[in-house]
Amino acid sequence: MKHGKLRLSGVGELRIRGKARRVDAPKTCEILHRRGTWYASVTVEREPKRLHGERIGGLDWGVETFATLATPEGVERIENPRHLQRSLERIGAVQKRICRKEEEAKKASGKMKGFPLSNRLRKEYALLGRLHEKVTNQRQDFLHQTSAWLVATFAVLGLEQLNIRGMTALGGAYKRGLNRGIFDAAAGMFHQMLRYKAQEAGGWAMEADSRKLKPSQRCQLCGRLEKKPLSQRWHDCPCGASCSGDENAAKLLLSWVMKQIGGREPAKALREVRPASLPGNPALP
Template sequence: MCPTGRVRLSKLLRGLNAQSTQVTLKRLDLAFKHFFRRVKNGETPGFPRFKPLHRFKGWGYKTHGDGWRLITNERMKHGTLRLSGVGKIAIRGKPRTTGTPKTCEVLCRNGRWYASVTLNCAPSRQRGDALGGLDWGLETFATMATPAGTETIDNPRHLAGSLNEIRRVQRHISRKEEAARKASDKQRRFPVSNRLQREYERLRRLHRKVANQRHDFQHQTTARLVGQFAVLGLEALNIRNMTASGGQYKKGLNRSILDAAGGAFHQLLGYKAEEAGTWAMEAPTRHLKPSQTCHACGRQEKKPLGQRRHECPCGASCSRDENAARVLMNWAKQQLSGRERGRCVEGGKTESFPDDSARPVKRETHAIA
């Protein structure tokens, strides 16, 4: 690098917050550590990709008071966020549990900027006292079985309500992109007109609406379930494998699976159960086979996906989802039968709550912690 270039770089770095540059370097270090781990294990390496400005999602601060400060009241309702080099930004809302600000990450998503603040707090939630099993699905979003009976949660199918509009906007984008390629004689990095930019924004707005609807529904549903159940048996899900094949023939089903977001649902349910001190346990699907096992006698029989009723020679007859939920409930009861604390009693109640938290499903951690 020539001396002039070093001087310019030195002036550029002088105006940046030191903690933010350290966080960025840590992300780069983690990316290469994962790369070498995949190489060592013989997996597809996936060399870390260079991120230009339009792909860079944001930056972070790892210590409160160094480059950023959260200014608010005791209840932490509303207030101001001060960022170094940016200034003061008004914020709205409040955290469910107040605490001490620890880290902050500034993110750009779909053309909008957000600040994610991590607090050091002791969260607590209202918890229930019932025993149950939950089967996640598409026909109904969730089927819960308890010793007293079953109940269901309808699948809201958020994407289906906006799918026609999304397709219409995507067709407009495709036509405008093709015209821009022909006019500029470039297949990549062709000039983007203002009309095309507006179509991109329309598409982002539609997807953001669907994502917000799904996020709100899952948060409310998982909070209600944690407030109802003390012990809940779940089926371990592998969404990637469920949507990995099928091609054109199965693309509608794959889209519905991804729209229902079973992985995110289990993740939210897991950490909320952990905060409440209840149990949300995932059953080993390949061994238990909830959809193919009779809840009454334990007999296993392979059923095609289109068979929505469970009929067993022992006389058990119910819907496929209800049967799976009852199998998961029985499994959860067996898991706790040998424990002194939280053992199940008649009526689907628990005598006491376990001291150790529920085993969380994959829990999201802060990117710069």
């Protein structure tokens, strides 16, 4: 199914680019047209169903490091993929060029709005559109793969409930306004994917109330609360705890989620803990 052919009744045989994630019996096919490119979206019927893993973990979501995972075995990091970062940098460069050319056009015409667009400027707009499209696809792919891997590895995963205020607290590149829209959309999409994939597998992706837990302020070791400026990425506490802020938040989410299942083995908790006895959580099956 790599770079194969698609036969559509009434249209004929078309060459297509891309590769199917899985080869199964096709059920439906949707044809989409976006920014001058045609897409075929094929749904397949598949078996077996998704399976969940055995581990337990706390996940903190960030900008510079995509995610920090705390498990009883230690801390792991999931980095943003290089190709996605490169595309984001290219978007930044094109946006800068567009700004400069727009300023020049405004000066030359003396109009703030409705200034004439040069061919070069038109080309830059088109390029920006194509780059955005590319980033959307690359990001979606990465989010699907990462959420699938997390669900296949973990039985129970604790993460921070998503809210806009929480996201501004992430600081760093986000605060500087770098591709803010892209970041917001990705956060929502990632949580949604984790939630439905965990549900498909019978695992749990549990979301902690950020306003109560305060992972950006609370020490994971002693529970002490301290307001930190957004620029402060390191967590130091009088109790002796010293680690990155991401690591602190991930460890805090791990102890939170362990408390939720009452210290049981994660896989055992899935069988024994009745969802109704857990705090109001949309992620529960």
